Amino acid sequence: MVESRLVGPVRVVGAGLLGTSIGLGLRNRGIDVILADASPTHMSIAVDYGAGRVPADGDAPQLIVVCVPPDVTAQVVAAELAAFPDAIVTDVASVKLAPLNELRALGADISRYIGSHPLAGRERGGPLSGRADLFIGRPWVVAAHDGISYQRANAIDDLILDLGAILVEMTPEEHDxxxxxxxxxxxxxxxxxxxxxxxxxxxxxxxxxxxxxxxxxxxxxxxxxxxxxxxxxxxxxxxxxxxxxxxxxxxxxxxxxxxxxxxxxxxxxxxxxxxxxxSRLPGKHGQDRRFASMTVMIDDTPGQLARLLHEIGEVGVNLEDLRLEHSPGAEIGLVEISVLPEAVARLTEELVARGWRIAG
Structure with a gap:
């Protein structure tokens, strides 16, 4: 088991996609995760899934992560701050300025709160969609404000790094x-x-x-x-x-x-x-580098895509990206692969020699 920066326990409020994924990722590092959710069904599924445990009397979380819809984020954060006066609290809502302003208006103790936002997700939600590796390599913004000290905010940095995400510092205004x-x-x-x-x-x-x-x-x-x-x-x-x-x-x-x-x-x-x-969007690994694309036609049968990828590896060409499209009305798949421009000619020659059909 990889050593964790966080000590724990960590309380996760909201057992949807993000909350369950945070719980799963922290449990993989041996952190005690306490789950809370307004839905008993979500709570039960997330616990059965291994994302954490039910709350117990005397719980004293080091960190609280609020994963609830944006329209109730500030109220839930305020309640958590009041219920656990020794804990640092963050949230993962996709807006940062509005919750901070609402917390100020509520008179909440923002010296123990800092908002954050992982730019990660899936098309499906709910606890069953949770994944321990959801945040690996993904940006996670920490929206700093003057009301919290750097030392207190360290727990949120540790959370982000423990989950394999890339920490990005912004003001709430810059984030939004x-x-x-x-x-x-x-x-x-x-x-x-x-x-x-x-x-x-x-x-x-x-x-x-x-x-x-x-x-x-x-x-x-x-x-x-x-x-x-x-x-x-x-x-x-x-x-x-x-x-x-x-x-x-x-x-x-x-x-x-x-x-x-x-x-x-x-x-x-x-x-x-x-x-x-x-062209301004960062490419693979954040590099400003463009790749060339080529399209390979494959039969829509089991094992064809796996064989293509294996043979690209045998040729010694690194696959930078891949997109699969099905041809309407035909049992053919169109695999658009991205590689370095200098590899296109050699890869085309090698794949044709192995019987693959190159479209275009």
């Missing part, structure tokens, strides 16, 4: 502005685009490829949760959406008459701006 850009607005754009599919003819939907699936993947998110998140972070989200609307208006004006002088140039500049924006 950042997630508005990279998480909250993309959710809105994805959902509104997916809503256009409601009235699309079946013939059009049958043509759907990976592009529309990529754009709408996160549109299946929980509406009730997102109402809470967007309501708590409305100002920065609105600012970005207004600027996005201006971009759309310019594009609509240009495409209304593509033959007008300068229209094609404006369209090209908007698309090229997207290229430049994507």
């Amino acid at each position: 502005n950042s997630v508005a850009l990279v998480s909250h607005v993309p959710q809105v754009v994805s959902s509104l685009m997916a809503r256009r599919l409601l009235h699309g003819p079946h013939a059009a939907l049958n043509l759907a490829g990976q592009g529309v699936r990529d754009v709408t993947r996160i549109a299946a998110s929980d509406p009730e949760l997102w109402v809470q998140i967007l309501g708590a972070n409305s100002a920065p989200v609105r600012d970005i959406l207004v600027a996005y609307r201006d971009d759309l208006d310019r594009f609509i004006d240009a495409i209304a008459d593509p033959t007008a002088p300068g229209a094609r140039r404006r369209i090209a500049e908007e698309i090229a701006g997207g290229n430049d924006g994507v």
